[in-house]
Amino acid sequence: MVVTDSGLHHVAALLRQHGAVVVDLPLLRTVPGYRDARLRIATRRLIQAPVDQVVATTAAGWARWLSAAAAWGLAEPLRSRLRSASILSMNESVSALLVETGFTHDWVASTGDLGEAVTWLLGRDPVSRRVAVTADDALPTRSIDSLRTHGIEVMVVPTRRSARPVGLAPLNRLAQMVIQREVHAVTFATAAGASALVDFTTRAGRGSLLLRALATDVAVATAHAESASFFRSRDIPVSWAADGSPEELAGHLVEVLVARRRQFRARGHRFTVQGSAVLVNGTTIRLGSRPATVMRSLADHPGHTLSRSTIERLVPMSHRAGHFGVDQAVWRLRAELGDYGWLVATEIGRGYRLVVD
Numbered sequence: 001m002v003v004t005d006s007g008l009h010h011v012a013a014l015l016r017q018h019g020a021v022v023v024d025l026p027l028l029r030t031v032p033g034y035r036d037a038r039l040r041i042a043t044r045r046l047i048q049a050p051v052d053q054v055v056a057t058t059a060a061g062w063a064r065w066l067s068a069a070a071a072w073g074l075a076e077p078l079r080s081r082l083r084s085a086s087i088l089s090m091n092e093s094v095s096a097l098l099v100e101t102g103f104t105h106d107w108v109a110s111t112g113d114l115g116e117a118v119t120w121l122l123g124r125d126p127v128s129r130r131v132a133v134t135a136d137d138a139l140p141t142r143s144i145d146s147l148r149t150h151g152i153e154v155m156v157v158p159t160r161r162s163a164r165p166v167g168l169a170p171l172n173r174l175a176q177m178v179i180q181r182e183v184h185a186v187t188f189a190t191a192a193g194a195s196a197l198v199d200f201t202t203r204a205g206r207g208s209l210l211l212r213a214l215a216t217d218v219a220v221a222t223a224h225a226e227s228a229s230f231f232r233s234r235d236i237p238v239s240w241a242a243d244g245s246p247e248e249l250a251g252h253l254v255e256v257l258v259a260r261r262r263q264f265r266a267r268g269h270r271f272t273v274q275g276s277a278v279l280v281n282g283t284t285i286r287l288g289s290r291p292a293t294v295m296r297s298l299a300d301h302p303g304h305t306l307s308r309s310t311i312e313r314l315v316p317m318s319h320r321a322g323h324f325g326v327d328q329a330v331w332r333l334r335a336e337l338g339d340y341g342w343l344v345a346t347e348i349g350r351g352y353r354l355v356v357d
Contacts, residue, residue, distance in 0.1 A: 002174060004197075005030075005189035008223065010246035018254050023183070027170050027193040028162040033068030042157045043069055047077045051155060052128040055088045055117050056105070058224055059097040059244060061136040061159030066101060085132075088117050090224070093244030112242040113225045114143045121147065128152055136160040137190040137226045162192045171200040178218050179209045179316055181296075182289045184260075184275040185219040185253055191230035194222075209316060211236065217296065219256045221249055262299035265357045266343055273299040280340055290315060291333035294326075298344065298354045307351040 003012045004027045012022045033039055043065070056062050069078040082103060089095040089105040091112045098105050109116045114133075121128055131147060132155040133139060139156060147154050174197060177183045188194045201210040214220055214236045221239040222228045231238040239256055241248035262273040272279040276292035279285075287295060297314040298306060306314075308323040315329060330352055334341035345355050 002177065002183050002186045004174065004187060004193050005223075008187055008189055008246075011187060011250050014246055014250035015253065018250070020185075023177075025170050025174055027174065027196055028164055028190075031161040031163055033064040033159070034071035036068065036158065036161045038158045038161065039065065039068055040072060042155065043072070043074055043078055046132055046155060046157070047074065047081050049130070050081050051085050051130040051132045053086045053088060053121060053131045054082060055090065055114070055131065055133040056094045056098065057090045057114065057134050057226065058136045058159070059091075059093040061134045062094060062097055062101070065134065065157065065159045088120065090114070090117065091242060091244035110242070111225065112240065112244060114140055118143045118146050121152070122150055130155065132157055134159045135226075137192065137224070139226060140229055160190065162190060164196065168200060171197055175201045175204070175206060175210055178213045179206060180289045181213060181217050181293045181316065182276070183218060184257060185221065186214070187221045187223075187249070187253070188227055189223045191222075191227040194227070194230050213316070217293070219253060219260070221253050221256075223249065262296065262302070264299065264302045264354070266355050267357065269340070271299075271343070278337065278340075285337060285340070287336050288332065290329045291336050294329050294333050298352065302354045303356045305347045305351045305353040311352065 002023045002025050003009070003015075004025055009024075012024065015022050066075065066078070069075045079102070086107075087098060087103055087105045089098060089108045091109060095105055095108050107117075107120055121131060129151075130153045133144070134157045136159055144154050144156070174186070178186065179201075198207060198210065201207045211234060214231070215234075219239070220231055220236055222231070223240065224244060225240055225242075228238045228240040237256075239249070239252035241252065257275070260274075264271055270281055273295055276287050276289065277284050278287060278295060293315045294311060297311055308326045311326045311329075312323065315326070330344060330346075334344055337343060343355055345353055347353060
């Protein structure tokens, strides 16, 4: 499992408690709030021209904003303006931080989706004239446009700015791990990291391979609904925490991965295929990335024969490998299964299948 942002360290710790092997591979670095000129400009604008409502989208963004304002000597003017506004919280984590930092909130979203806040704002009588929305990520254009269409002035407060680390090694490494199915889940804090990964692989001619892996074999999780929209728009299943908590996000990921287990019995033995591991009667056999992908493909259709062409389509390998590449991957799978190599049977002239009871 890969965590692509240092801000998700609590999620990583919880996943490790569930027994996951976690790789920390930050794709982007976060620019400190006090060095973000855009945040400083937005803060001064809000102090000079108060708003009716403030939508606090993430706890981390709210904390960065207050910290940056303190560094600029603007803490008290900002707090004064925020206390005079009605504050909307996007999840329970935000609500807890608001209380902790001395603020109250008038409304809490149940889904974490900004569209829910937009509906609440438009249902107010009278409708607000000026609304500020904190943004750790790119906000959904439809939601912002909906407010502006109703005559509401929207001020976006950019509470996080990301910059690429020096070099493209992290992007290249993660792309390779996902395409080769060497990882079973990836977590993103913002859509910026996901966009950087997709752009990088697309320029390298591997974009379709990456998206196919994320849509089928590699689970995706994001910190909030706004970043999840990046994947939903590409028909990639994605999990996020409606309450913004690391516990819920980690729990969602565990549920997704458990649901992807393949279980069957063969010759009286109980087999469970989970990611790159095969559990036989409780004993774990670790597989290489390509044999593991072959195993998962066969386990999706236990007892049914998959042709070499079908396996070639499902297992990432060089287009020049052809049927020989498939035969080689199956040979490696049998070798790594050891005493259970008999599990993968050859149907002469047809393909391969798992021997099941």
